[in-house]
Amino acid sequence: xxxxxxxxxxxxxxxxxxxxxxxxxxxxxxxxxxxxxxxxxxxxxxxxxxxxxxxxxxxxxxxxxxxxxxxxxxxxxxxxxxxxxxxxxxxxxxxxxxxxxxxxxxxxxxxxxxxxxxxx
Amino acid sequence: xxxxxxxxxxxxxxxxxxxxxxxxxxxxxxxxxxxxxxxxxxxxxxxxxxxxxxxxxxxxxxxxxxxxxxxxxxxxxxxxxxxxxxxxxxxxxxxxxxxxxxxxxxxxxx
Numbered sequence: 731x732x733x734x735x736x737x738x739x740x741x742x743x744x745x746x747x748x749x750x751x752x753x754x755x756x757x758x759x760x761x762x763x764x765x766x767x768x769x770x771x772x773x774x775x776x777x778x779x780x781x782x783x784x785x786x787x788x789x790x791x792x793x794x795x796x797x798x799x800x801x802x803x804x805x806x807x808x809x810x811x812x813x814x815x816x817x818x819x820x821x822x823x824x825x826x827x828x829x830x831x832x833x834x835x836x837x838x839x840x841x842x843x844x845x846x847x848x849x850x
Numbered sequence: 851x852x853x854x855x856x857x858x859x860x861x862x863x864x865x866x867x868x869x870x871x872x873x874x875x876x877x878x879x880x881x882x883x884x885x886x887x888x889x890x891x892x893x894x895x896x897x898x899x900x901x902x903x904x905x906x907x908x909x910x911x912x913x914x915x916x917x918x919x920x921x922x923x924x925x926x927x928x929x930x931x932x933x934x935x936x937x938x939x940x941x942x943x944x945x946x947x948x949x950x951x952x953x954x955x956x957x958x959x960x
Contacts, residue, residue: 774953
């Protein structure tokens with residue numbers, strides 16, 4: 731399994747853009763699909779979307795207008811940007827992947843999670 | 851997209867078996883064999899326990915099993931142990947080429 735590590739600001743102001751990066755180790759980013767999943771405090775999981783190393787993306791329709799995902803193969807990293815955030819976007823954000831085949835519908839590798847709080 | 855429906859909580863005594871249901875529609879759970887189950891302990895990332903309805907990843911105890919009937923998938927845990935106490939989430943691929951999770955079930959081992 732690959733190892734994943736999220737990084738980014740823990741506090742974002744309302745209406746601004748949330749930015750997170752996930753660093754992949756133990757494998758090449760030029761394989762597999764790379765996903766983002768979030769979990770508001772005390773609540774369930776929500777799929778945000780995925781990016782393939784070619785740049786192909788698929789986003790949750792409820793968030794699609796605010797999401798941008800990108801991949802940097804030279805750094806073995808992929809990133810998430812979520813614009814116009816509100817308090818409802820406060821959550822632990824996970825990056826995740828399935829490291830045994832090229833699929834995005836299941837995840838056996840997860841980052842430790844990054845808590846992002848939206849507050850002024 | 852609506853979340854898949856799971857019971858908010860289930861409980862069982864050590865050694866017993868429990869079942870957690872995950873109900874969707876013919877556009878997700880019922881239409882595809884891409885149901886997964888995750889275990890999440892407090893403050894930890896989810897762990898894949900079952901994939902593709904009934905397959906167990908290497909290293910996951912054979913006390914965990916999965917099945918599906920119609921629009922409802924099930925996670926069965928046999929020989930319940932204290933360490934099984936956690937939150938459990940199902941997920942499914944959907945006809946819109948998206949992924950949807952269940953609302954989660956808190957398992958209490960009495």
